[in-house]
Amino acid sequence: MTSITLHGAVGEIGGNKILIEDGSTKLFFDFGLSFGKYGDYFSPYLQPRRWSFIKDYMNLGLLPDLTGLYRQDYEGRFRESSKEAKYDGVILSHPHLDHAGFVSYLRPEIPIYCSPGCKGILQSFEQTSWGFHEYTRIKEAFKFRESKRDATKMVKDRTSTIPREINLFKPSFKLDEFTIHPFPVDHSVPGSNSFVIETSEGSIVYTGDIRFHGRKGDLSDTFVEKAASFDPVLIISEGTNIDEPTTFGELDLQQDLFPLIETVTGLVIVNFPVRDLDRMRSFIEAAKHNDRSLIISLRQAYTLRLLEENGVTNIPRVDEVGIFIPKKGWGILNNINYPIEIQMQDYQSWENEFIEHPNSVTAAEIHENPDKYIFRCDFAELKYLFDIQPPKDSIYIRSVTEPIDEEMELDQRKVDNWLKYFGLYPYKQLHCSGHASGYDLKEMIRKINPKSVMPIHTEKPADFSSLHGDVILKKLGEKYNL
Ligand SMILES: [Zn+2]
Numbered sequence: 001m002t003s004i005t006l007h008g009a010v011g012e013i014g015g016n017k018i019l020i021e022d023g024s025t026k027l028f029f030d031f032g033l034s035f036g037k038y039g040d041y042f043s044p045y046l047q048p049r050r051w052s053f054i055k056d057y058m059n060l061g062l063l064p065d066l067t068g069l070y071r072q073d074y075e076g077r078f079r080e081s082s083k084e085a086k087y088d089g090v091i092l093s094h095p096h097l098d099h100a101g102f103v104s105y106l107r108p109e110i111p112i113y114c115s116p117g118c119k120g121i122l123q124s125f126e127q128t129s130w131g132f133h134e135y136t137r138i139k140e141a142f143k144f145r146e147s148k149r150d151a152t153k154m155v156k157d158r159t160s161t162i163p164r165e166i167n168l169f170k171p172s173f174k175l176d177e178f179t180i181h182p183f184p185v186d187h188s189v190p191g192s193n194s195f196v197i198e199t200s201e202g203s204i205v206y207t208g209d210i211r212f213h214g215r216k217g218d219l220s221d222t223f224v225e226k227a228a229s230f231d232p233v234l235i236i237s238e239g240t241n242i243d244e245p246t247t248f249g250e251l252d253l254q255q256d257l258f259p260l261i262e263t264v265t266g267l268v269i270v271n272f273p274v275r276d277l278d279r280m281r282s283f284i285e286a287a288k289h290n291d292r293s294l295i296i297s298l299r300q301a302y303t304l305r306l307l308e309e310n311g312v313t314n315i316p317r318v319d320e321v322g323i324f325i326p327k328k329g330w331g332i333l334n335n336i337n338y339p340i341e342i343q344m345q346d347y348q349s350w351e352n353e354f355i356e357h358p359n360s361v362t363a364a365e366i367h368e369n370p371d372k373y374i375f376r377c378d379f380a381e382l383k384y385l386f387d388i389q390p391p392k393d394s395i396y397i398r399s400v401t402e403p404i405d406e407e408m409e410l411d412q413r414k415v416d417n418w419l420k421y422f423g424l425y426p427y428k429q430l431h432c433s434g435h436a437s438g439y440d441l442k443e444m445i446r447k448i449n450p451k452s453v454m455p456i457h458t459e460k461p462a463d464f465s466s467l468h469g470d471v472i473l474k475k476l477g478e479k480y481n482l
């Protein structure tokens with residue numbers, strides 16, 4: 001008997017946690033954070049306490065109330081934690097946090113399966129981002145030890161880390177009752193996959209997040225062709241853009257960038273998603289075309305390094321871009337009164353390797369030759385414009401999604417104020433979605449031709465009835481037997 005239970009992404013975009021059971025085998029596909037529900041209750045100033053993370057999230061419907069799933073150091077703070085893990089693995093479609101963000105709460109002995117690109121991006125979150133990110137290793141919480149200086153005193157033990165078991169995808173692999181076939185597909189982050197899962201009751205397809213209009217659209221086409229050959233009984237399909245008939249593609253965007261930048265004599269400033277390397281490629285090409293170079297952040301440079309170390313190819317290389325080295329809190333970068341070792345102490349250890357990199361670029365250099373650069377600048381980096389002082393005839397291109405909630409609108413108001421201050425308002429908007437259009441979803445389902453469709457990751461699941469005759473709509477946590 002095979003069953004499917006959706007523990008997230010029902011009637012909302014993101015928070016995917018799909019439990020598939022067959023006999024005694026239990027697998028999760030994705031274990032993501034629902035940004036919508038999270039934002040309904042929490043803000044940077046209203047955070048759950050660490051000991052009650054899991055309990056509070058369960059109460060608010062952000063995490064399912066299951067035993068043998070969660071880390072014992074946290075679960076053990078509010079209830080008895082079962083001795084053994086009761087789940088056989090978590091398979092990640094891609095590293096966006098609405099699919100992988102809650103892996104941090106899982107027991108380390110439950111193995112994770114993912115692509116090398118997914119692992120590299122999760123490591124980049126772990127090492128370079130603010131917040132609770134424990135995907136590839138966990139730091140044991142609430143552990144104390146004797147102080148080394150004074151054995152009569154107890155101190156917090158911050159040294160205890162446990163690595164998670166991370167298995168990289170093979171072209172296909174068996175987990176007890178299941179045979180899993182991952183297929184790399186096109187999406188707005190490296191390392192994205194869709195799946196065919198062979199079960200005792202037939203094959204299930206899970207799309208993860210997918211699109212057909214990016215640089216790797218041909219991968220998605222191959223997946224559709226292969227998935228159809230399994231004659232699946234069910235597709236669990238994302239539907240983010242089900243009501244968008246067509247989509248503007250990544251290459252259309254790149255094409256529009258060329259003439260837009262040609263007319264600019266000052267600095268081109270752009271914000272695009274930090275880990276969207278397809279978009280980074282579009283801006284690298286637009287820069288080359290206009291005899292400029294794209295300047296990326298330290299975090300982006302480090303992410304490229306991590307991906308390279310994980311063997312990910314076909315992504316931008318650090319030697320194709322410039323790396324922006326900002327003045328940080330002490331403001332002593334390139335100040336000859338301070339030796340380089342002291343200057344470096346103002347930076348995180350992962351940032352240090354780039355400070356004297358041949359491609360490193362400072363604000364002063366951008367200020368001197370603004371027409372030679374495209375400067376990538378996100379919300380938190382707007383303050384560096386004081387050091388750069390963009391000249392007249394500079395532009396700002398907003399290459400991220402339109403604000404979709406109150407918090408994003410508030411942030412955008414702040415961005416607008418900065419842009420007005422620096423004479424960069426009104427800005428240009430140029431973005432393309434990471435998700436398939438309604439037309440592409442319809443074509444995908446028609447070609448794969450499953451017996452039934454289970455919509456997920458969409459605010460309009462009922463709209464799938466226009467794409468297929470047998471649409472299964474289940475409530476959050478309601479079990480569906482194949
Ligand atoms: Zn998603």
Ligand SMILES: [Zn+2]
Pocket residue numbers: 094096187209434
């Ligand atoms: Zn995604």
